[in-house]
Amino acid sequence: MTRSHMTMTYLTLDGVTCVLPDGRTLFSDLSESFDDRHTGLVGGNGVGKSVLARILAGRQEPVRGRCVRAASVHYLAQRVADDPDESVATLAGAGDMIAALERIEAGSTDQCDFDAVGDRWTVREQLRDALDAEGLAHVDARGPTHALSGGEAMRVALLGARLHAADYLILDEPSNHLDHEGRLALMQWLRGWQGGLLVVSHDRQLLGPMERIVELSSRGLRSYGGDYAFYEQVRREERQAAERALDARKTERKRGEQALREQQERQAQRQARGQRDASRANQAPILLGGRKSRSEGSAGKLKRQQEITRDTLSQRVAEAARQVESEAPLSVLAPNATHVARRRVALLERVELPFVRGAAGTADLVLMGGQRVGVVGSNGSGKSTLLQVLAGRVAPRGGHVDVPVPVAWLDQRLSTLDACRPVIDHMREANPAAAEDALRLRLALLGLDADKVAVPAAQLSGGERLKAALALALVADPPPQLLLLDEPGNHLDLASLEALETMLQQYEGSLVVVSHDEIFLDRLRLTDRLSPTPAGWRMTPW
CATH class of the missing domain: 1.10.287 (Helix Hairpins)
Structure with a gap:
């Protein structure tokens, strides 16, 4: 769908500076205008993209400078369900309106309630219809968000963005936790959005159709007057x-x-x-x-x-x-896995997966040395559970599992990291014989300097924790011959994602990776695709 351009400036940054509580300057003297062009905001982890998004949305004030908003703004935070007791309606941005409407129906004459409702007297019905249309008919709008999966929570939050009558949308990592179908639906909706749009993302598929890319770095804010392909070419x-x-x-x-x-x-x-x-x-x-x-x-x-x-x-x-x-891009050192072409590295025989219903609840699988498998499928189909069984982290309800080689497993929750311990302590424990300099080099190549590796893992950003968990998985002694990666691209910035792709291309062991990022999977030189079907798990050539 072709969008009509109004060439209207919605948001203006004027000398904006942000200083962290510890006194460090996150960014300074940023000046930029955001108009009706659909814009992607990119940059390395920790440079302040989410903070800048909050300032643009009016959710946070800068230390110096100002942000001028000439339009109504709807903001979607990266972590959409931080409060597990928050209602689904509140997550969709309709909680206050529905609460005010219920008070009016109970006899309230408070002008504040009428102002909250405005002209949205059918907001409950609109929300219910939108949930049904989104395939979330089973979701109770009054229920808590902790009953939702990560993907469902993101879909509800995006649904709220659609319902909100805003001129400008600011979406922070909106494709996180969405499966392939959810990502395609999001992209289709954004293509039809006629208002202003700023998307903070590392998702190259989502960034592809953007009309402008703006990069935030230690050198400031720089606008590239073209789509993501143009940005990549210029860089x-x-x-x-x-x-x-x-x-x-x-x-x-x-x-x-x-x-x-x-x-x-x-x-x-x-x-x-x-x-x-x-x-x-x-x-x-x-x-x-x-x-x-x-x-x-x-x-x-x-x-x-x-x-x-x-x-x-x-x-x-x-x-x-x-x-x-x-x-220069970041570097990731691949583990020295011995490549044995026909050696069996994993066997599942009539394995009954816990928590998984239907045909996908039973798996028969043989993995050979050097085999590289991409696991795809909708959220909730059992992909993560399958990896946990292969990693020995979860016991099957039945069947036989045999994995005779060293395994490295990286899950979405980064459970291999103790939040209270420094990263360098984890590394020493994983490989006691390795020299301290070698361990620190691996971390430095991932962008984790001496200050970052010495603090508890809980103090690192999401992207930094993922890098640390990746380094921990790859440094183990003996080196892993089977890598199991569950959505490894989540929270990685573009430079780190490209470094990970390069490392995985060079890795000679067996690989099983779960991801909804088609661009990421296409760059890994995969040999096979594993997906759940009505007849069970099916392996096909990639």
Whole structure:
């Protein structure tokens, strides 16, 4: 559907600065306008995208500067069901209106209740119809959100965004917890949205149709006047240009140092020639002393000039190197798994999966060395339970399980991390024989510096915790020959996601990965697709 552009500015940032409670500046002096173009906000984990989204939505005030809103804004937070006792209606943004309506029906004449309802006298019926249309007919609008799955909670919150009569939508990671069908439905709805839109996301499929990409980094806020493919192209060209500039600066320094050496050699030759001439000439000692002083002074001046030139050349190289570092993607070191092509790494025989109903509740599966399997299917179909059984974390209700190789398992809740312990302690425990420097290098390559690895895991952001759990899974001794990953892309920023893709492409062991991210799965060089069907679990070529 083609959207009609009004070229209207909805939100304006004017010198906005945010300082964290510990005194650190998260971002400063941000100025940008957001109009009717559908815009994707991207950036590394921890740079402040969610904070900026809250400031734009009026949910948080900046320390300095201001945000001017010329339209009504509906905001959807990343964690949509933080309060488990919150009602479904409240999650959908209709709780206050329905409560006010019920008070009016009970006899209230309070003007505040009438203001809350406005002209939405049929809000209960609208919410009920919307839940039914969304395939959530079983959901009680008055019930608590803790009865919902993560995917259902996100769908209810998105439903509220549809019902809200706002001019501008701000959605923070709206595709989190949605299955493939849910993501497609979200994208279709957003394509038809005629108002302003800002989507904070790492979901490349969701970002693809955006009309503009804005990137938040330590250098500020930068707008790219095109879709996500254009953004990727520009960033790739900038990275290549930064690398070329670094090579040029290194060559410049090499030539400069060579010129300085030649200059120094010529100066030394002149000094030696002058000393020879002076020794042969019949000159008074005072004249000889004066000539020597002038020569030494000239040599000292030349040395100082050369030191300044060397410093300047080195500074140029250092600046170019910093630019390359800022453009370079993160790295993930793959474990050294032994690749045995036909060795069996897992066997499930008539295994009855707990908590799973229907045909998908029973699984027969054989996994061989080097086999790379993508597990796909709707939420609640048993994908995570299947991985837990393979990992030995959950006992089956029946059947035979045999996994004779070392396994690394990464679940959605990151349960391998103790929230009270520092990441580096987890790493030492997983591989006691590894050198401390090697363990810290793995974490640093994931963007976790010395300060981050020394604090309890609970103090890390969601993306940082996922990186730590990934590093923990990959550093184990003996190295894993079977990797089990349950939605590993959740909460990872784009650079980290690309690094993970590169690592998994290089990994030679067996891989089973659950994901709803089709772009991510397509880049992993998978061999097979495993999905639940009415006839049970089915393996087909990828």
